[in-house]
Amino acid sequence: MKENLKFYGHDTVALAKRYGTPLYVFSANCFHASVEAIRRAFQKTKLDVTIHYAGKAFLTKAMCKLVAQEGLHLDVASGGELFTALQAGFPAEDICFHGSNKSNEELQMALDHRIGLIVIDSFDEIDRLTNLTTPEDRVDILVRIAPGIEAHTHELIQTGKVDSKFGVPASMVPQLMETLQELPRFQLKGLHCHIGSQITETEGFIKAAEKMLEIYAWIQKNYGQSFDYLNLGGGFGIPYLPQDPCIDLNALFTDLGEKVRDLCTEYDLKIPQLMFEPGRYLAATAGVTLYTVGTIKEIPGQKTYVSVDGGMMDNPRPALYGAAYHAEICNGKDEDKPVTVRISGKACETDTLIDQILLNDPQVGDILMVHATGAYNYAMASNYNRLPKPAVVLLMDDQSDIISRRETYEDIVRLDEIPSWLED
Ligand SMILES: Cc1ncc(COP(=O)(O)O)c(C=O)c1O
Numbered sequence: 001m002k003e004n005l006k007f008y009g010h011d012t013v014a015l016a017k018r019y020g021t022p023l024y025v026f027s028a029n030c031f032h033a034s035v036e037a038i039r040r041a042f043q044k045t046k047l048d049v050t051i052h053y054a055g056k057a058f059l060t061k062a063m064c065k066l067v068a069q070e071g072l073h074l075d076v077a078s079g080g081e082l083f084t085a086l087q088a089g090f091p092a093e094d095i096c097f098h099g100s101n102k103s104n105e106e107l108q109m110a111l112d113h114r115i116g117l118i119v120i121d122s123f124d125e126i127d128r129l130t131n132l133t134t135p136e137d138r139v140d141i142l143v144r145i146a147p148g149i150e151a152h153t154h155e156l157i158q159t160g161k162v163d164s165k166f167g168v169p170a171s172m173v174p175q176l177m178e179t180l181q182e183l184p185r186f187q188l189k190g191l192h193c194h195i196g197s198q199i200t201e202t203e204g205f206i207k208a209a210e211k212m213l214e215i216y217a218w219i220q221k222n223y224g225q226s227f228d229y230l231n232l233g234g235g236f237g238i239p240y241l242p243q244d245p246c247i248d249l250n251a252l253f254t255d256l257g258e259k260v261r262d263l264c265t266e267y268d269l270k271i272p273q274l275m276f277e278p279g280r281y282l283a284a285t286a287g288v289t290l291y292t293v294g295t296i297k298e299i300p301g302q303k304t305y306v307s308v309d310g311g312m313m314d315n316p317r318p319a320l321y322g323a324a325y326h327a328e329i330c331n332g333k334d335e336d337k338p339v340t341v342r343i344s345g346k347a348c349e350t351d352t353l354i355d356q357i358l359l360n361d362p363q364v365g366d367i368l369m370v371h372a373t374g375a376y377n378y379a380m381a382s383n384y385n386r387l388p389k390p391a392v393v394l395l396m397d398d399q400s401d402i403i404s405r406r407e408t409y410e411d412i413v414r415l416d417e418i419p420s421w422l423e424d
Helices: 012-019 028-043 061-069 079-087 104-112 123-131 170-181 203-223 249-267 280-286 317-321 409-413
Strands: 023-027 049-054 073-076 095-097 117-120 139-146 186-192 229-231 273-276 287-298 304-308 327-329 338-344 352-360 367-370 391-396 399-404
Touching: 012 023, 012 287, 012 367, 012 391, 012 399, 023 028, 023 280, 028 049, 028 249, 028 273, 028 280, 028 391, 049 280, 061 073, 061 079, 061 399, 073 079, 079 095, 079 104, 104 123, 117 123, 117 186, 123 170, 139 170, 170 203, 186 203, 203 229, 203 249, 280 287, 317 352, 327 352, 352 367
Parallel strands: 023 391, 049 073, 049 273, 073 095, 095 117, 117 139, 139 186, 186 229, 229 273, 304 338
Antiparallel strands: 023 287, 287 304, 287 367, 327 367, 338 352, 391 399
C-alpha cells in the first residue's frame, strides 16, 4: 500500500479524519517560504521596498498574527477586513485601507484607529472624508490611479484600465491635484495603482511604473510636490497547474528597480519607497482544500463525474473566471489506475471544480486534495444552498490548529428572524 499524500509533512487523510471535510488547510511554513522568496526578489530592485500582504486573498485573526510575525504590512479592502485586523491587534500604523466605495462608517473606523494610509479611490471619497474630518486634522493618503494599462490576465481581474471602476483616471490627475490643494488636511504621500491579478508577464508592471513616474514628474513640475511612496499594487501570478508559467520575480524586480532609478534621475525625482501588495503570490500555494468523494457517476459514452462534498460555495473561482485547478487523490493506493474525470461540487448548479483531470482510481469515500486554494477561496466562500462554510486549519511544523471553526447548521440560521405575523 502506497503512503497517503502529505502536505507540508502532514498526512492529508489523517487531517481529513481529524477535522472533517471539506477542509481548508493552510501551511504557515509555505507562507513563510513565499514571503522569503518575494523579499529576496524585491532586493533586486536595490530600492527601499515595503510589502503589504493583501488581506483580501485570505484573512482571519490568526492570519493577521502570522502577517505581523513575518514583519509585513497589511492591505485591507473593507470594514470587515479592517475590523479583523484591529481585533487581532495588528499595528494600525501598518495598515493601508483600500476600496472603491468606502462608506462613511468604514472611513470613520479607519480615522478612529489612525491607520497608516487611506488609499482614496474617487472624488466622492474625498468629499466623504472631508465631511468626517476638520481642517486641523492630518490624514496620510495615497490616491489610486487607473494608469490605463491592460495587464495580460482574465478580463474580470484586469483593474488598471482607463475604463474601470477602480481609481481616478490618469487624465484627471490635474483635477485631483486642484482639489487636494484646497484640502491641506490630506497629506498626499504618494500614488497607487494595481493593474490586475494573476499576471505572469512582467511587461505590465514596468509600463505601470513608467506611467506612474511620468505622473510624479508632472506633479512635481506643476505643484512642486515630491512623494515618499509609490505603491504598485499586487497581482503576481502563480502556477495553478503543474504546467503553468510562474512570473519571474527576479527578472521583474531587477528591471523594475533599474527603470525606477533611471526615470527618477531623468525626471529629477526623489526616489520613492516602493510598496507592493501581493496576496495570491503569498497565500495561494500555502493552502489546499480537502474533500471527500461522495458520488461517482460514469455516464456511458460521455464522462465520469466525481462529486465531492464542497463546490462553488468554498471555491467560486472556476465558476467566476473559469479558473483551473490541480487535484490528487490523497489515499495511498496499491496500483496506479489513472482515470479521466470531471470533479463536480454538490451545489444545485453545474458547479464544476475541475473540468477534466486524471485521478488515480477514485473511489467513494476517498479524500481529494485540490492544490493552491489558499487565496480567494475561503475569502470568497458563500453559504449557497445554506451549506455551512468549512473549517480552516493552520499547519506549523508538525502542529495543526483550527483557525476558523466549521460552521454549523445553527450558524446558518443564526441571523434569521421571523416577523411576528408569520409566527404560529
Ligand atoms: C488594490 C489591490 N492590491 C492588491 C491586490 C492583490 O492582488 P493579488 O492577490 O493578485 O496579488 C488586489 C487584488 O484585487 C487589489 O485590488
